[in-house]
Structures are given as C-alpha cells and as structure tokens.
Amino acid sequence: MSSHTVVPVLTIDGPSGSGKGTISRNVALHLGWHYLDSGALYRATGLAAAWESIDLSDEDAVADCARRASIRFQPMPLTESGADGGEPRVIVNGVDATDDLRTETAGGAASAIAALPAVRAALVDLQKSFRRLPGLVADGRDMGTVIFPDASPKVFLTASADERARRRYKQLKDKGVSVTLNGLLGEILARDERDANRAVAPLVPAADAVVIDTTGLGIEAVVRRVLDLLPAR
Numbered sequence: 001m002s003s004h005t006v007v008p009v010l011t012i013d014g015p016s017g018s019g020k021g022t023i024s025r026n027v028a029l030h031l032g033w034h035y036l037d038s039g040a041l042y043r044a045t046g047l048a049a050a051w052e053s054i055d056l057s058d059e060d061a062v063a064d065c066a067r068r069a070s071i072r073f074q075p076m077p078l079t080e081s082g083a084d085g086g087e088p089r090v091i092v093n094g095v096d097a098t099d100d101l102r103t104e105t106a107g108g109a110a111s112a113i114a115a116l117p118a119v120r121a122a123l124v125d126l127q128k129s130f131r132r133l134p135g136l137v138a139d140g141r142d143m144g145t146v147i148f149p150d151a152s153p154k155v156f157l158t159a160s161a162d163e164r165a166r167r168r169y170k171q172l173k174d175k176g177v178s179v180t181l182n183g184l185l186g187e188i189l190a191r192d193e194r195d196a197n198r199a200v201a202p203l204v205p206a207a208d209a210v211v212i213d214t215t216g217l218g219i220e221a222v223v224r225r226v227l228d229l230l231p232a233r
Helices: 019-033 037-051 061-068 104-114 117-128 141-147 161-174 179-198 219-227
Strands: 009-013 036-037 071-074 089-092 136-140 154-158 210-211
Touching: 009 019, 009 141, 019 036, 019 117, 019 136, 019 219, 036 037, 037 061, 037 071, 037 089, 037 104, 037 117, 061 117, 071 141, 089 161, 104 179, 117 141, 136 141, 141 154, 210 219
Parallel strands: 009 136, 009 154, 036 136, 154 210
Antiparallel strands: 071 089
C-alpha cells in the first residue's frame, strides 16, 4: 500500500446498548470493509488480566498485560440468506473467549480499565492496525474523537436507557444468562455516568459526528441511514 493511500474509515460510537455493534457489522458487510469492535479489545484485556490475577486498579500491570495479549477476531460466516452471521469470535491468547466477553462482569471490567490512561495508550496502536484497504468500520466510544479523528463520516448512535436495557436483557436472555431488567438498567446508567465523566476520552459525540437516535428503529432502517451518509461509491 502506498504511503499516499488514505484508507477510508467510518466510525460508529455510542453508549452500551445503542446498537453500534450490530449496525457496524452490517454496514461493514454492505461495504465489504474490515470491522473493528474496539470494546471487545478492552473486554479482552480485562479478561486476560483476570486470568493473570492482576488487580484491575493496577494501571501499569494492566497496561503491560494489554501490550502482551494476543487478541484477534474470527468473523462468522454469512447466513444462507447472505445476512450478518453474528458477532465475530474473539480469540484471546489462543482461547475462544467470546462468551466470557459478553457478560456484564466483563463489560464492567472493560469500562473500569478504559478509564486508565496507560491502558488506553497501550491499545491505540492495536486499534489503528485494523485500518486496512478497502476500508474500516470501527465501533466504540472514542473512535471518532481519539483513534480515527480524520474519519469521515462519523456516526454517534444513542437510544433511551430503558430501550438499551431492554435490548441487553433480550440479548443475554437469548444466551441463557440470568439477569434482571432493573439490574441491567442500573448498570447501564452507572456505566453511562462513568464513561461520560472519565478524564481520558470521555464518551461524547465528535464535533462533526452525525447523531442518530435508534430508539424504536429497526436494524435495517439504521443501517440505511448510515450508508446514506457515505459518498456515492
């Protein structure tokens, strides 16, 4: 790839339960681009640290773990209808940790270590390495503000806390995870507060982001809105 080649990046940021993962995967499929689930990198780092019995408040130790961890995505094949085959499997240090990463415990750990500057710095280069031709769809919380500030377009998805809790409830129940709707709502509100007020890369839309409220909208409608933001290809 020529040093003058600019690899296009579309960023999709937003809080937990806003639909950014599902939307990002579907948009990437439509475009034939690579996909980065940045949240999975933080969850994977938290899990790898837990496997090593590292205290998640030990910033330097967690950052060192992040630099050493091997994290890769294994895309799921398309369904017979050609639709999104689902979340990619996430391989952490050679172990398929996908199911472990989707628990609320893993989410809480990810949010906690994401507030540590040294950990964020350790994962910056890894995230940027996903930027390859023909293009990248990156989802997370600071993709458009910190990791890929030159991305265009930038999208910020949101939804009411109640709707996001209901989505997570259904998602986890479908996987056989025992949760309560009120418990999930409390965790989402607490995480929103923590993510929005952290000192490093707080969860806010980029100044040039297009904000889309997904409350009450189906997946196809949101995907179409995002695709319509791209220049004619």
